[in-house]
Amino acid sequence: xxxxxxxxxxxxxxxxxxxxxxxxxxxxxxxxxxxxxxxxxxxxxxxxxxxxxxxxxxxxxxxxxxxxxxxxxxxxxxxxxxxxxxxxxxxxxxxxxxxxxxxxxxxxxxxxxxxxxxxxxxxxxxxxxxxxxxxxxxxxxxxxxxxxxxxxxxxxxxxxxxxxxxxxxxxxxxxxxxxxxxxxxxxxxxxxxxxxxxxxxxxxxxxxxxxxxxxxxxxxxxxxxxxxxxxxxxxxxxxxxxxxxxxxxxxxxxxxxxxxxxxxxxxxxxxxxxxxxxxxxx
Numbered sequence: 001x002x003x004x005x006x007x008x009x010x011x012x013x014x015x016x017x018x019x020x021x022x023x024x025x026x027x028x029x030x031x032x033x034x035x036x037x038x039x040x041x042x043x044x045x046x047x048x049x050x051x052x053x054x055x056x057x058x059x060x061x062x063x064x065x066x067x068x069x070x071x072x073x074x075x076x077x078x079x080x081x082x083x084x085x086x087x088x089x090x091x092x093x094x095x096x097x098x099x100x101x102x103x104x105x106x107x108x109x110x111x112x113x114x115x116x117x118x119x120x121x122x123x124x125x126x127x128x129x130x131x132x133x134x135x136x137x138x139x140x141x142x143x144x145x146x147x148x149x150x151x152x153x154x155x156x157x158x159x160x161x162x163x164x165x166x167x168x169x170x171x172x173x174x175x176x177x178x179x180x181x182x183x184x185x186x187x188x189x190x191x192x193x194x195x196x197x198x199x200x201x202x203x204x205x206x207x208x209x210x211x212x213x214x215x216x217x218x219x220x221x222x223x224x225x226x227x228x229x230x231x232x233x234x235x236x237x238x239x240x241x242x243x244x245x246x247x248x249x250x251x252x253x254x255x256x257x258x259x260x261x262x263x264x265x266x267x268x269x270x271x272x273x274x275x276x277x278x279x280x281x282x
Contacts, residue, residue: 094152123177127166148177
């Protein structure tokens, strides 16, 4: 009688087990000394690395250019059922993450991290908007610890006691902070040297110079009756640069007047610095 075929080996992430110690979910890729590290406190460690394990960020993670550690909040839960939340003081709908539970997780996560250049951030819709400038500051540091909120939020005493910065992706509400944490990590990691194949690309993309990025085109030269602008095929690099600058300014002015005002204010301030007496009457 023929032997049954071997069972197919599972592919993908390794099974996740509970551990009170932050660790890398990818099962131990090499980590370079001083590699930028993201620590994530979450009720769903199995959500990581998610998209961070794909494409360039995934390759950089495997190469040890950055590191990912997750801390399962449930491990620190109270009582036999490891409860992590309770009803809000004063009444109201929903549940709130308990101060004692989250506090224990934070203290384990922050053990051994540098006192400078390692912010503690909670993803929250009421936080300061995340932007490219913040991503650059985070990438220049040693790492970050992120708290993925759930339910109605976090006990305010935790935020106050640990000096946690609240950061938001925008004016909308998610069911939890895991998606927001992955977005923040992705935006930051791609700015780390050697993560992108062409680091110069980060200097031309949206927000790098305070403007939205200019339109991009590639082959074929004509598609469904739409042609690539002639200037881009001219080979005249000076004119191409001028066209791209003008298009970036046009798009920013049309779509993001707030960015446009800030860009113009910086340009005016720079002009005054170059010519301090330019506005004086002789």
